């Protein structure tokens with residue numbers, strides 16, 4: 020089973036956008052997920068409502084025992100995507116999400132202020148790892164990058180280098196800053212040909228390598 024959670028200390032980093040797009044990518048790949056909205060703000064659930072429903076189930080579980088509840092809703096599904104609330108305000112819920120997910124994805128913009136926040140995130144991740152029977156995989160997703168592809172120079176490449184030096188696993192897939200994503204809230208999502216398809220394939224590959 021692949022259970023991915025988007026986590027960060029802060030709001031506004033692209034957790035909900037990434038969760039919704041990744042869930043659609045898995046659906047388009049023939050692995051329809053369960054999408055769990057654990058943010059009390061309920062943005063993923065609201066998005067699905069405005070869009071007239073998603074082609075897979077979306078449930079709201081903004082509670083501190085989400086890790087014990089998710090499996091009740093799985094049916095035969097092999098993939099779960101969890102949208103966690105920001106750790107700084109909802110630590111109990113976010114930690115519970117991290118107990119369920121076997122892949123933690125930290126979306127960040129390649130900017131100095133966000134890189135600086137990685138130290139407290141790392142501490143938090145260490146604390147939650149100790150609550151788990153097996154450690155989760157952890158990865159950084161560069162979001163709102165200047166360029167779509169991986170480049171060798173510029174702020175995106177600098178951020179990759181800094182993160183790698185600090186021991187983070189930075190995903191090869193990265194998400195460019197595009198109107199396609201900033202305007203997508205509330206509408207249906209078609210992923211084919213976008214970076215979220217690369218992300219889904221990369222996450223499935225990481226899972227297969229375990």
Ligand SMILES: Nc1ncnc2c1ncn2[C@@H]1O[C@H](COP(=O)(O)OP(=O)(O)O)[C@@H](O)[C@H]1O
Pocket residue numbers: 029030031032033034035036037062162163164194195196197198200201202203204
């Ligand atoms: N790759 C992107 N390019 C442009 N805008 C983005 C991108 N990812 C997210 N956004 C925008 O950034 C804002 C915050 O994203 P959101 O997914 O709601 O973050 P979070 O769930 O972490 O609070 C939203 O307005 C969203 O549309």
Ligand SMILES: [Mg+2]
Pocket residue numbers: 031034035036058062
């Ligand atoms: Mg959100």
